[in-house]
Amino acid sequence: SAVISQKPSRDICQRGTSLTIQCQVDSQVTMMFWYRQQPGQSLTLIATANQGSEATYESGFVIDKFPISRPNLTFSTLTVSNMSPEDSSIYLCSVEGRDAYEQYFGPGTRLTVT
């Protein structure tokens, strides 16, 4: 399976600021995904990021709030903009796996907004 790293692993940010989370994978992948996991909750897909095209956002998530970059086949960033305490969550990136619909996940970024 792919080795995926995320930076930072955790951060504490002030309300109104922005944070960019990086996701790096050790092999080339077409599809990368960004999820949010609110405290004690399940995973909710924010967007799908394919290299060479605009990210596709899920209902309830907008590009102005969660801009995503996908400059190459091994890297993506998610920015959480104009943060509020409600954005406190774990943010996970994942990549397509070897088999259909399989996904491998990064270790996550724990974000706390004060």
Place this chain on the structure above:
Amino acid sequence: AQTVTQSQPEMSVQEAETVTLSCTYDTSESDYYLFWYKQPPSRQMILVIRQEAYKQQNATENRFSVNFQKAAKSFSLKISDSQLGDAAMYFCASGGGSNYKLTFGKGTLLTVNP
């Protein structure tokens, strides 16, 4: 649209015993895939097992096996000879359609008692 339901918020099992985690799903896709993921306190999501819906044979991975009942839309996970390291949150997920997204259930927190 796909929905995944895990009706057991918490389960516990004695070490070396067997436990079964329940999952039901609904999908409009004729071709779909089902997964169980494990998330220990380290928060790294780990793929435990996958099942292709077109396969009648239940998937098995070492101590982990599934009971896939397609007509009932049921996909339970059986963990045999439970170990302390099995303690984690377990998420059931389904994927299907052209967008390669996964839909996750709310999770079941498994405690393993020594």
